Amino acid sequence: xxxxxxxxxxxxxxxxxxxxxxxxxxxxxxxxxxxxxxxxxxxxxxxxxxxxxxxxxxxxxxxxxxxxxxxxxxxxxxxxxxxxxxxxxxxxxxxxxxxxxxxxxxxxxxxxxxxxxxxxxxxxxxxxxxxxxxxxxxxxxxxxxxxxxxxxxxxxxx
Amino acid sequence: xxxxxxxxxxxxxxxxxxxxxxxxxxxxxxxxxxxxxxxxxxxxxxxxxxxxxxxxxxxxxxxxxxxxxxxxxxxxxxxxxxxxxxxxxxxxxxxxxxxxxxxxxxxxxxxxxxxxxxx
Amino acid sequence: xxxxxxxxxxxxxxxxxxxxxxxxxxxxxxxxxxxxxxxxxxxxxxxxxxxxxxxxxxxxxxxxxxxxxxxxxxxxxxxxxxxxxxxxxxx
Numbered sequence: 001x002x003x004x005x006x007x008x009x010x011x012x013x014x015x016x017x018x019x020x021x022x023x024x025x026x027x028x029x030x031x032x033x034x035x036x037x038x039x040x041x042x043x044x045x046x047x048x049x050x051x052x053x054x055x056x057x058x059x060x061x062x063x064x065x066x067x068x069x070x071x072x073x074x075x076x077x078x079x080x081x082x083x084x085x086x087x088x089x090x091x092x093x094x095x096x097x098x099x100x101x102x103x104x105x106x107x108x109x110x111x112x113x114x115x116x117x118x119x120x121x122x123x124x125x126x127x128x129x130x131x132x133x134x135x136x137x138x139x140x141x142x143x144x145x146x147x148x149x150x151x152x153x154x155x156x157x158x
Numbered sequence: 159x160x161x162x163x164x165x166x167x168x169x170x171x172x173x174x175x176x177x178x179x180x181x182x183x184x185x186x187x188x189x190x191x192x193x194x195x196x197x198x199x200x201x202x203x204x205x206x207x208x209x210x211x212x213x214x215x216x217x218x219x220x221x222x223x224x225x226x227x228x229x230x231x232x233x234x235x236x237x238x239x240x241x242x243x244x245x246x247x248x249x250x251x252x253x254x255x256x257x258x259x260x261x262x263x264x265x266x267x268x269x270x271x272x273x274x275x276x277x
Numbered sequence: 278x279x280x281x282x283x284x285x286x287x288x289x290x291x292x293x294x295x296x297x298x299x300x301x302x303x304x305x306x307x308x309x310x311x312x313x314x315x316x317x318x319x320x321x322x323x324x325x326x327x328x329x330x331x332x333x334x335x336x337x338x339x340x341x342x343x344x345x346x347x348x349x350x351x352x353x354x355x356x357x358x359x360x361x362x363x364x365x366x367x368x
Contacts, residue, residue: 079183111238174286181293197316208323225338236349247360248308
């Protein structure tokens with residue numbers, strides 16, 4: 001995957017030199033041409049194209065933005081309440097993700113979602129400890145994280 | 159007011175609101191961990207909103223400023239990491255949780271370490 | 278009208294900066310202070326963004342980038358220092 005992106009960027013830079021104009025627009029155009037070349041040559045490549053993963057990444061990014069907005073609306077509710085009666089707590093969540101990249105991504109996603117911040121990892125990097133600002137239902141929270149984020153991350157990396 | 163000014167002011171007001179909200183949260187909430195929710199999320203969101211406003215404002219003048227987008231991306235990537243590091247070091251140096259904390263699953267993990275260090 | 282909105286936004290952000298400063302001063306723990314500095318850095322980046330709109334210049338975009346990077350590096354260095362007493366791990 002990394003090699004394909006590198007080839008693609010190289011095509012874009014070469015296009016910029018050929019056009020002798022070093023603007024972002026030329027780069028984007030060159031990148032698109034590189035994509036086209038990769039699509040045409042896909043039968044000769046041993047590995048699969050990375051666009052499917054790129055699309056999954058874009059979906060993950062939009063999930064990220066939506067969750068960030070929801071998180072902030074949630075913060076409005078907690079902070080502007082006249083009486084601070086929220087119940088914080090630390091919850092342990094076991095994940096099925098394996099590599100370090102996936103777990104880092106999951107921790108970052110959790111930190112930017114409603115009411116949760118990742119705090120620490122266990123020794124074997126399998127359990128993420130999450131500080132939640134309002135623990136209403138522990139099991140529901142764990143289910144929510146498993147269903148939405150782990151799935152989206154697995155789509156990108158698997 | 160032109161259209162671009164209306165869009166810019168919308169993002170500016172949203173950004174200012176969330177920045178101020180984060181400030182109130184940092185002042186009002188009771189322990190480090192809860193305050194980190196306010197400081198980590200709301201101020202990042204406010205800052206991103208303000209930078210988007212700055213980005214949009216310069217588009218009609220024909221300036222597409224990639225550096226502003228880079229700054230947004232960078233804060234997006236680093237804010238969760240900073241929050242995690244602050245919370246973890248707070249827990250490891252023994253900053254107390256607030257009174258009405260429901261549960262603490264992390265306590266068991268550090269029980270052994272504490273016993274070792276006290277011996 | 279637009280200038281008025283920009284000035285109001287600047288004022289609100291300035292109050293937030295002062296509140297973060299109060300949190301840095303009253304503590305109570307070191308982590309509260311680090312957190313305040315982190316939030317201060319992020320908010321300062323937004324502040325400079327608004328000033329860019331006000332003065333109609335993009336000259337400060339480098340400042341924005343460097344400030345966000347420095348704020349992050351500072352936070353990580355300080356947390357690692359109070360956690361282990363060293364900024365760099367040996368292992």
